[in-house]
Amino acid sequence: MSARRLLIIGGLALVVAGMIFGDMFAVFVLHQNANRIGEALMAACAAVATKDPASVTGHFSNIGSLLENRGTKVDAHVHAIDFGYLALLLAIIQPYVAFSERTRGRLAKLFLGGAVMLPVSVFLIHYVGLSYSPLSAIGWSSILADLGGLMVIVACLGVLAGLWRYARGSRETTSASGATRDQNWTSRALLSGGTLLILAGFLHGAYYAVFDLRSHETQDQVALETMINASVAQQNSASPNMRDARVVVEGYGMIQAEKAVNIAAHSHIIEFGLLAILLAFIQQYVFLSERWKRRWAAVMLIGSVMLPVFVLLELQFGLIAGGIADAGGLLVIIALIGMLVGALRYIGQVDARKGAGA
């Protein structure tokens, strides 16, 4: 299989895997984890009320562990998808990498190996911890994650060296990129749709930065101060009443949720826009009828709008909006699987042609 096809298949598979993982994380982990953080914060407030500084440290250590659990899963989700994007980008620029097909194939395999190893290892960090580690502060999962990152960096440096050779006049590579000339309806829809999605994400981000970001930061600080004051007010009580502190902790949770949905909507709509543009370039490698290509592009764009819009509406409409947002994510996944099948069919077609030629 050529380096370009390997990167297209690998890139699409990484994006699909990252998105499925993200959907599962959102449904089964995210909200439950946020509730546990709220409980730990409430326990810290109770420790303040009972004048127990040692317990405060324990509760914050628990919050740290919960944040690590969430953080590593978000990292795994983001890295799998972003490496998928990078694989698609590398596939697009393959005609300008002035190395033999064999060398480009090796670089592609090295890249994909690292791109799988890093997110899987990051996911395992929370579970493996320091077990059997030769080092006192870094566990095996972190070591393997770093190794995966190194493989990706080496592969990218190799590609850069190939681009440098091309710029200096070497032409070991095959034909120039047909991907950049492909102008069918599906490609154009994905290009203009993707640009509009990025524009919408930028406008939303600018609105959030101007009107909400500073106020969220101030509210965050005020809520924490009020939480502490409400707990301190109970310090001289024989049986502390934590009702006020609980109300503030719940309010603090709402501020975090508002920040989270805004950031999630902003980042998802821009990422989907970028994905749509990248997919526009690989349509010639999707061996499906034009009608099916259009369908998958439309499904992809509809899902790309649904997910961020309904994530934003989650605070007003709760689980219903959350469910619709998840359905939007599912539409994008289905469209990507459709295109992945088309790319696999393309390989089958090329192999069949080779077989017939032999």
Add this chain to the structure above:
Amino acid sequence: MSGSRRLLITGGVALAVWGMGFGLYYALFAEHQTLDKIGGSLAASFRDAAAGDLIGSRASLQTYADTQFDYVRSVDVHSHWIGLAMLLIVFGVAFDRIRLDESRKLLLAWSLVVGSVTFPLGVILQTLDRGIMPQAIAAVGAGLVIIALAAIAPGFARTERN
């Protein structure tokens, strides 16, 4: 290769290298210390309150808020520089598909490149000065990117009619 494409691709690669360099510097020399400071100062504010030291508690909370302010912007700048760099490269590959004359495409390319540099620059400057100037720089940069995107999207669609 046209001038606008060359500008977008070289600008994108340079910005990606710059963004990654900034991220590497931040990860090696600042991030762990900053995260420790955020977690440590928040825990300290609760611990001080439990020990009856409200003045210490407020000071720790202020340290937490200030450090968090800087951290959010530093991470945002890193991801925005790299994200915008990727956008520049991808647009550089596709720019020939826009049915506009080269001088307009060059203007759009400059708008994208300058906006992609100055918007995150304004954001990171807010960690040094919380006045109006860094916000204005960020706003102008974001405005340039938004205007360019608004012109590029119909440019891609227009090809269909032609």
